[in-house]
Amino acid sequence: MATYTPKLKPRPVVVDQVPKRKGKTAFMRFISWIHLWPSIVSGVILVFVCLTGVIIVYGDEIMDICAGDARFVKEVKVQKATSQELLTSIKKGSPDLAISELVFFKDPKRSVRARVFDGKSKKLAHLYIDPYTAEVLKVDTTIYFFYITAHLHASLLAGKVGGWIVAISTIIFLISSITGLVLWWPNRWNKTTRQASFTIKWKAKFKRLNYDLHNVYGFYSLILCVVLSATGLLIFFHPLGELTVKLAGGSANHVAENLPKAIKGKTELDMVPIVDQLFSNEYATKKNIGIWIYRLEKSGAYVFSGGTSGLKSTENMDIAVFDKYTGTRITVSEQDNIHEKVENYVWQLHMGQWWGQFGKLSTFLAGIVATSLPITGFLIWWGRKKRKLKRLGY
Template sequence: MNKSRKTKKKSLFRRMVAWIHLWPSIVSGIILVFVCLTGTVIVYGDEIMDLTAGDAKYVTPSGDPRISSEQINENLKKQYPGYMVSEYVFFKDPARSIRIRAFNPKGPSLVMIYMDPYSGKVLKKDTSIYFFFVTAHLHASFLAGEAGHWVVAIATIIFTISCLTGLILWWPKRWNRATRQASFTIRWKARFKRLNYDLHNVYGFYSLIICLVLSGSGLIIFFESLMNTTIRLSGGNLRDLTEVVPRQDSTKVSLDMVPFAYKVLETDHPDKESVSIWNYDQKKLGAFIFTSGNVGLKSISDADIAVYDRYSGQKIDIPAGSLRHRKTENIVWQLHMGQWWGQLGKLSTFLAGIIATSLPITGFLIWWGRRNKKKKPVRKMAAAVTA
């Protein structure tokens, strides 16, 4: 047997890894490109929402007392009848307006409404959030319901396996100066085939950890059993806050939530800049559940939770396991949204998302180039035999 041919022969293990890395990725390639691209678009959703809000984010403090939750809802109903509130966000800065996430159940409309906390005047209805709402659902399910969720989940599992098998294929058999240079640097002046190979190989390695975090957190979000296991491993129990606080009592009169929201920011957690409360929790519970921190569209950075009885105003102590449950869920979402390390985490996630979007494309081009290359020696050999 030819010596060079013998040295080039790959082991059975490496051939199996190469097969697992290639063919499932080829089959799911278009899906992976779409999922990664839509996920990348969402990363800077919070910043874009702040930008589109413009001057509506700010007011001139008048010295008047802040309006009540009843006035907020009445003003909203007058100006936008039919809209229902999902979330209220209050800010510690007295010059910041109230941010209200609202939707119209009769039509595909999700908006952010900015309201003066002193006069109750609606400053702006921003529809930009609807773009991210649609993009998020395209990312999670292609807007195809449960079947779409499963397609994305299976593609994500394939992507995770491809990342791990890619690391095995990337790992040089011997570490020396030449292999280090080939494994960690891109030859920008090389021909297209080599450049494409480097983009796939080198950038794939550099983005590996973040890609695994993104795919792993996505699978945890999709599979309830994985989320429950993660919660247990973090020291939480499976009883969420909504299951341990008092239920709504129609015989009692609820206090106004607004003073408690600002109490959380001024007394309980004075280091936090904003606090969120979800309206669907408020409608069925006998307590106000406030989450303070940097409130984003899907998760809250540096989150802390405070709970008050909505009838007596007394602070409610929540079992540590239930608090850990809520915080663990939030951390998983932070990892998936790129909020784990401030703007550096977002930038890293955004760049990794771009690379992840490109990997199925560069990988396909590598396979296609090698497929065509294999045909050429056969033709040359046939020509030599004929001669």
């Protein structure tokens, strides 16, 4: 007589459960400790630093929006104002203004942008000036907001002590990113582990969803998180930055340090025709040309940076140097040129200005993930702690 054997339905896969590693080795327990506890201690600082960094990424675009119509002139004329007329017009509005930078645009409809510091209000501002009439079209202080945000990001507005706190937290974040990759790496690769490692189970309960947000997005943003951390440390630790320049073949000095000194009483040439000449020839593809002038009175040369000027870096940057009394081109050594470009590249990578809008969007998204990682990581630890206490009867 035949016996009836019931058909058992396969047990459904539990998607809400946070996966565990069985039988952790001493090495993996050490990696887990290094990944968890320093991050717990520095978590609040890391969230704040990452969040302020995210805000800065689109600073250039926000400042352009705030400038509005002042970015453009009402009428394009044949004759342009001289650089001296531009500087005089700026000072006329407020003698307390210290002018640090001028940016000239290739588009004849664009106004000249000056970066200034007001000695009375102690605020940084952008002035937009008509390149034909030298009229100041607008004073915009949006840059001051990003100036404060940048100092919060770099030092919590707490000087050297704050800078060290941020640097140590950044080192912890860099270590956590690397140890996180070790913890993320599956013991064996198969369909199940690939799905768990690369996809988020959006329909899972909060605990599993939070784990996936930390684990999966942490992996996808890993490279940029490491780059942002490393470049931040290169900027903070000057000897480390200088070593990077040296390894790239650069000299120990900036271009400006090897230029002729100013000659007292000698008349400077107008820089506007030199800028127009650059735009007509070798800088024909550049969006703008900037020049830092806050120490120009001590130098005997004009140092122009062609490219797309940002808050702290210039995309696609090239340097051109001219004697400011004769207009003669001054040749910059390859080593000095490498020095300037490497420092600029470091700032580009840190600010997200490394590949147009794609670079900015990638950095922005990586910054959001970096901001969330200490939070999602804390929630994972807290959930496990509560479960452990519950098992112990607390």
